[in-house]
Amino acid sequence: MTLEERLWKTFNKALGQYQLIDEDDKILVGLSGGKDSLLLLEFLARRSKVHVPHFTVEALHVRMENIHYETDTTYLQSFCDRLGVPLHVITASIASSSSLAGEVTTPDASPSSKQKPACFLCSWQRRKQLFNLAQELGCTKIALGHHQDDLIHTALMNLTFQGQFSTMPAKLKMKKMPLTIIRPLCLCQEADIRQYAEQQGYEKQLKLCPYEKDTNRTTAEALFLQMEQMNKEARYSLWHALESADKLIEY
Numbered sequence: 001m002t003l004e005e006r007l008w009k010t011f012n013k014a015l016g017q018y019q020l021i022d023e024d025d026k027i028l029v030g031l032s033g034g035k036d037s038l039l040l041l042e043f044l045a046r047r048s049k050v051h052v053p054h055f056t057v058e059a060l061h062v063r064m065e066n067i068h069y070e071t072d073t074t075y076l077q078s079f080c081d082r083l084g085v086p087l088h089v090i091t092a093s094i095a096s097s098s099s100l101a102g103e104v105t106t107p108d109a110s111p112s113s114k115q116k117p118a119c120f121l122c123s124w125q126r127r128k129q130l131f132n133l134a135q136e137l138g139c140t141k142i143a144l145g146h147h148q149d150d151l152i153h154t155a156l157m158n159l160t161f162q163g164q165f166s167t168m169p170a171k172l173k174m175k176k177m178p179l180t181i182i183r184p185l186c187l188c189q190e191a192d193i194r195q196y197a198e199q200q201g202y203e204k205q206l207k208l209c210p211y212e213k214d215t216n217r218t219t220a221e222a223l224f225l226q227m228e229q230m231n232k233e234a235r236y237s238l239w240h241a242l243e244s245a246d247k248l249i250e251y
Contacts, residue, residue: 003196010187011043018170018249020182021047021141025055027182028139030130031080031087033061033071033205035197036145038079040185044143045083057143058086060133062126065093071205090129094121119215134179144168146183149190149224152238155247157220165241170248186248189235 080087155167
């Protein structure tokens with residue numbers, strides 16, 4: 001089995017196992033421009049060509065004007081054009097001012113959050129744009145490109161820093177709006193996605209986020225690597241624990 005076949009099989013297994021797509025779904029994909037979201041969009045576009053279930057796909061790329069990294073929207077547009085997927089590009093801002101420490105004070109954040117790291121507020125603003133556009137377009141689902149490593153890292157991070165065993169679920173039905181968040185790459189491993197992206201010649205974003213290497217998530221990633229060195233089956237043990245505790249689907 002080739003790498004592409006393995007990823008495609010794993011992707012479709014997740015769709016069925018967690019019942020991620022329903023008949024007549026309209027799905028909005030969060031397209032950051034990274035390898036994960038590009039693969040997600042490619043596979044969803046391919047899957048939409050299969051007649052059952054019938055669903056449609058659109059994509060949204062959010063550019064943050066005051067976070068110092070860049071993406072090539074020309075490439076993203078050509079990528080979407082090849083797949084026959086409509087692309088929406090929105091430029092947003094997270095703050096009126098920012099500090100060198102990467103913290104931002106903004107009236108646009110949630111009421112209890114006057115001072116938050118730029119990474120948190122950037123992610124929050126992107127989600128806000130996704131939710132708003134999804135509702136404007138009449139979408140039923142929002143698809144995000146988190147893979148299995150992301151979900152495991154989140155579980156370790158929450159356990160270590162928050163004192164709770166939880167993660168980003170493969171399927172999350174929103175309570176305050178008629179939308180469901182799905183993560184169809186939840187069974188795919190990052191190493192496979194990275195190798196596939198190299199094989200396909202996915203273009204990388206022009207400049208990486210200046211804050212992405214200085215977070216609790218990087219600490220959790222290092223912890224997971226140590227766990228895998230201790231036990232090569234650690235990934236599957238952690239995933240089994242999440243499944244057994246019903247942490248992968250939330251209604």
